[in-house]
Amino acid sequence: xxxxxxxxxxxxxxxxxxxxxxxxxxxxxxxxxxxxxxxxxxxxxxxxxxxxxxxxxxxxxxxxxxxxxxxxxxxxxxxxxxxxxxxxxxxxxxxxxxxxxxxxxxxxxxxxxxxxxxxxxxxxxxxxxxxxxxxxxxxxxxxxxxxxxxxxxxxxxxxxxxxxxxxxxxxxxxxxxxxxxxxxxxxxxxxxxxxxxxxxxxxxxxxxxxxxxxxxxxxxxxxxxxxxxxxxxxxxxxxxxxxxxxxxxxxxxxxxxxxxxxxxxxxxxxxxxxxxxxxxxxxxxxxxxxxxxxxxxxxxxxxxxxxxxxxxxxxxxxxxxxxxxxxxxxxxxxxxxxxxxxxxxxxxxxxxxxxxxxxxxxxxxxxxxxxxxxxxxxxxxxxxxxxxxxxxxxxxxxxxxxxxxxxxxxxxxxxxxxxxxxxxxxxxxxxxxxxxxxxxxxxxx
Numbered sequence: 125x126x127x128x129x130x131x132x133x134x135x136x137x138x139x140x141x142x143x144x145x146x147x148x149x150x151x152x153x154x155x156x157x158x159x160x161x162x163x164x165x166x167x168x169x170x171x172x173x174x175x176x177x178x179x180x181x182x183x184x185x186x187x188x189x190x191x192x193x194x195x196x197x198x199x200x201x202x203x204x205x206x207x208x209x210x211x212x213x214x215x216x217x218x219x220x221x222x223x224x225x226x227x228x229x230x231x232x233x234x235x236x237x238x239x240x241x242x243x244x245x246x247x248x249x250x251x252x253x254x255x256x257x258x259x260x261x262x263x264x265x266x267x268x269x270x271x272x273x274x275x276x277x278x279x280x281x282x283x284x285x286x287x288x289x290x291x292x293x294x295x296x297x298x299x300x301x302x303x304x305x306x307x308x309x310x311x312x313x314x315x316x317x318x319x320x321x322x323x324x325x326x327x328x329x330x331x332x333x334x335x336x337x338x339x340x341x342x343x344x345x346x347x348x349x350x351x352x353x354x355x356x357x358x359x360x361x362x363x364x365x366x367x368x369x370x371x372x373x374x375x376x377x378x379x380x381x382x383x384x385x386x387x388x389x390x391x392x393x394x395x396x397x398x399x400x401x402x403x404x405x406x407x408x409x410x411x412x413x414x415x416x417x418x419x420x421x422x423x424x425x426x427x428x429x430x431x432x433x434x435x436x437x438x439x440x441x442x443x444x445x446x447x448x449x450x451x452x453x454x455x456x457x458x459x460x461x462x463x464x465x466x467x468x469x470x471x472x473x474x475x476x477x478x479x480x481x482x483x484x485x486x487x488x489x490x491x492x493x494x495x496x497x498x499x500x501x502x503x504x505x506x507x508x509x510x511x512x513x514x515x516x517x518x519x520x521x522x523x524x525x526x527x528x529x530x531x532x533x534x535x536x537x538x539x540x541x542x543x544x545x546x547x548x549x550x551x552x553x554x555x556x557x558x559x560x561x562x563x564x565x566x567x568x569x
Contacts, residue, residue, distance in 0.1 A: 127252070128146075128150075128252045128255065128256075129245075129248040129249075129251075129252060130536040130537050131429075131430040131432060131536025131537060132224065132232065132234055132242075132430070132431075132432070132536060132537055133220070133232050133233055133234025133235065133242075134146075134150060134232060134233045134234070135223055135226070135230060135231075135232040135537045135538075136230065136231070136232075137229050137230055138174070138176035138179070138180065138229060138230065138231040139176060139179065142180065142230075142231055142232070142233070144179055144180065144182070144183035145183070146255070147180045147183035147184045147187065147233060148183045148184070148186055148187040148190075149187060149255045150184065150187065150233055150251070150255060151183065151184040151185065151186065151187025151188040151190075151219075152187040152188070152190060152191050152254075152255075152260070152262075153251045153252075153254035153255045154167075154187075154188070154217065154219065154235050154251050155167055155187070155188040155191045155193040155216075155217070155271075156191050156254065156261065156262050157247060157250050157251050157254065158216050158217035158235065158237060158238075158247075159191075159193055159216040159217065161216075162216050164192065164193075164194070165192075165193040165194070165215075165216035165217070166193065166194045166195075166196055166213075166214070166215040166216055166274075167188055167193050167194070167195055167196065167215060167216055167217045167218065167219060168195075168196045168198060168206060168209050168210050168213060168215050168217070168218040168219065168276075169181060169184060169185065169188075169195055169196070169197050169198065169206075169218075169219045169221070170197075170198040170199065170200070170201040170203075170205065170206040170209075170218075170219075170220055170221070170279070171199070171200060171201075171220070171221035171222060171307075172200065172203075172221070172222040172223075172306050172307040172335065172364045172365045173200055173305060173306050173307060173309065173330035173332060173335050173364070174221075174222070174223070174228055174231055174332065174335055174364070175228065175332035175333055176228075176231045177200075177221050177222075177231065180221050180231055180233065181197075181221055184219060184221065184233065185197070185273060188271060189270055189271030189272065189273070190264070190265075190270070190271070191262050191264075191265065191271070192262075192265035192269050192270060192271050193216070193271045194271045194272050194273070194274060195271060195272075195273045195274065196209075196213060196215060196274050196275075196276050197273055197274070197275055197276065198276045198279035199276075199279065200307055200309075200310065201279050201280060201283060201307060201311070202283070202307045202308055202311065202362075202365055202366035202367065202463070202464070202465065203220045203222060203224075203234075203307070203365040203366065203367040203461060203462075204283075204366070204367055204459050204461050204462065204463035204464070204465070204466065205279065205280070205282075205283035205286075205307075205311070206218050206219075206220050206236070207236050207240040207241075207459060207460050207461045208240065208282070208283055208286055208459060209276070209279060209282060209283070210236045210237075210238065210239075210240045211236075211238065211239050211240035211460065212282070213276075215238060216238055217235055217236060217237060217238060218235065218236035218240070219233060219234070219235055219236075220232075220233070220234050220236070220365065221233055222234075222307070222364060222365035223364065223537070224363055224364055224365050224367065224368075224537070225304075225336055225340065225341060225342045225363040225364055225368070226336065226364070226537065226538065227336060227337070228332075228333050228334070228335050228336070228337070232537070235248075235251075236460075236461075239460065240459075240460035240461070241435065241460050241461075242432050242435065242461065280310060280311050280314075283311060284311055284314060284315045284318065287315050287465055287466060287469060288315065288318060288319070290455075290458050290466060290469055290470070291319075291469045291470065291472070291473040292473065292476075293319060293320050294316075294319040294320055294321050294469075294472050294473065294476050295319075295320035295321075296320070296476075297320075297321050297322065297357050297358075297472060297475065297476065298321075298322040298324070298354065298355070298356045298357050299316060299321050299322065299323055299324070299356055299357060299358060299359070299360060299472070300324045300325075300326060300347060300350045300351050300354060300356045300358075300359040300360070300372075301313055301316060301323055301324070301325050301326070301328075301359075301360050301362075302326050302327050302339055302340060302341075302344065302346070302347045302350075302359065302360065302361040302362065303325060303326070303327050303328040303340075303362055303366075304327055304335060304336050304339050304340025304341065304361070304362050304363055304364050304366075305327045305328070305329065305330040305331070305334040305335045305336070305337065305339060305340075305364075306330065306335045306336065306340065306362065306363065306364035306365060306366060307362075307364065307365050307366045308328075308362040308366035308464065308465060309325075309327075309328040309329070309330050310328075311465070312325070312328070312362065312366065312465055313325040313328060315465060315469075316468075319469070319472075321472070324350065324354050324356065326339070326346065326347065326350055327339040327340065327346070335364045336363065336364045339361075340361055340362060340363050340364065341361045341362060341363040341368050341369065341370040341450075341451050341464075342363065342370075344359070344361045344370055344372055344378055347359040347360075347361050347372050348372050348376040348378065349376075351372050351373075351374065351376055352375075352376045356374065357374055357475070357481070357482065358371055358372060358373055358374060358472075358475070358482045359371060359372035360372075360464075360468045362464040362465070363451070363464070366463075366464040366465060367431075367452060367461060367462040367463060367464055368381070368448075368450055368451035368452045368453075368462055368464050369381070369384065369451045369453065369464040369465075369467040369468055369471075370450075370451045371383075371384065371468075371471065371482070373481070373482040373483040373486055374481050374482055374483060375483050377483065377486070379482070379486050380449050380450070380451060381447050381448050381449045381450055381451040381452065381453055382405075382409050382410045382412070382413040382449050382489065382491070383486050383489055383491075384447070384451070384453055384467060384471055385403055385405065385409075385413065385445065385446075385447050385453060386413055386416045386417065386488055386489040387471060387474055387485045387486065387488065387489075388445060388453075388455075388470055388471065388474060389403045389417060389420075389422055389445055390416075390417075390420055390422075390488055391474040391477070391478070392445065393420055393421075393422060398422065398444075398445065399442060399443055399444035399445070399456075399457070400423070400441055400442045400443045400444075401421070401422055401423055402422065402423040402424070402425060402441060402443040402445075403417060403422060403423075403424055403425070403443065403445050403446055404424075404425045404426075404427060404434050404437045404438050404441065404443050404445070404446030404447075405424060405425070405426055405427075405434075405446065405447065405448070405449075406426065406427050406428065406429045406430070406433070406434060406448050406449070407426060407427070407428060407429060407531055407533075408429055408448065408449045408450075408531065408544060409426075409448075409449050410449065410489075410491050410492055410494055410546065411492045411529075411546060412489050412490050412491045412492045413489060415489075415490070416488055416489040416490070425437050425441055425443065425446075428533075429448065429533060429536070430448075430536055431447070431448060431452040431454065431461070431462050434446040434447060434448065434452070434454060435454060435456075435460075435461070438454060438456050439456075443456075444456040444457045447462065447467075448462075451464070451467075453467040455467070455470060492546055492547070492548065493546070493547065493548065493549065493550040493553055494544065494545070494546045494553070495544070495545045495546075495550070495553040495554050495556075495557040496542065496543070496544045496557075497542075497543050497557045497558065497560075497561045498535075498540045498541070498542050498543075498561075499540065499541045499543070499561045499564045499565050499568070500539060500540055501539060501540065501541055501564065501565070501568040502539065502568055503568055504534040504535075504539065504540075504541055505534070507534075507541060507564055507567055507568055508532070508533075508534055508541070510567045512563060512566075512567050513532070513560070513563055513564055513567055516559060516560050516563040517530055517532055517560055519559075520545065520556040520557075520559065520560055523552070523556055524545070524547050524556070527547050527548055528545065528546050528547025528548065528553070529545075529546050529547070530543070530544070530545050530546075530556070530560070531543070531544040531545075531546075532544075532560065532564075541564055543557050543560045543561055543564070544557075545557040545560075
């Protein structure tokens, strides 16, 4: 698998790349590294609805307990809910078993420290070194020193109560909620109903294999149809672990994370609550976002792709709002990771307060044409340095001049290279992007 940890934990095809044996060793090493300051550590574990989650959870638990740590098992819960419990249950660390928006055959394991933040690279490297080493630095516990499993039956209730503390009532709104047959399938409709929202849930019947299948934030087409069919005020789409949100306005138009950030940032700016008068975005954010925020006098900090890097920049600058075009939005005043349901509530609150349609709010940003294509490859790292690929990218950049940009980057979680081209002419962008993709594929052969 190369380096075990990518931009969002350890990912791979479950039972092939991400095996129970690897999960067991990650459990051991993670518990050891993250629990050095605790004589008898406790670790929260939760998961999404993938069929492989049970298998990997069992292996992780065995590994954790074998080094003398206790496990607090919360079952199926959104990733941000597990981050919340990690920082509120007096534990040493948290673990999420999920591959987010990826298809069912994939799964992943990511850790939170005791404060609910994703691990820095140095700590991941320490865990990885132990996993790959033949020697284990801990003494093997026996008897009463072996860890035990403690169930947390009210985990969902704790997360719902936290969400209810973030905004006021939302009565009168009609919302279609696409749960992606994932972790939000249970708590998502429940929390919106407790706010007084009329909820029409779809894709909320997970069976272990239908997670993200033609639904959720990466496939919002069914949501578009449902919004129009039910005459809803808007539609909300989570991904498999509900840490991201894509929305559909009342006209059926898809609005990505850039629109959400602009709407929420401008609302906070108007109230005087936008911390540091700044927003953190990644290099993938549309130029239209930059124009809208700059016109409002809002400062923009830009990072590489990955919500962990957005978080690092939020902590560095003191800003509290940031996120990605893909819908990972962080409201650092409330939670320590992207939170799709929290983001939905913040957006619905603006809609309720302003008493206008979502399409009107979205009109505060004009999206510039942008083409994003993916190439499935075997040699991501080599291709990013290939002179033929670099020359093709330079050729596309010259064609755009100062009226656009080209961004080529390897996916941190999948065997893909992503090509994004942005500028004023959609047809030209498509041609340039396809040209770069064709060169990448040719050089990967």
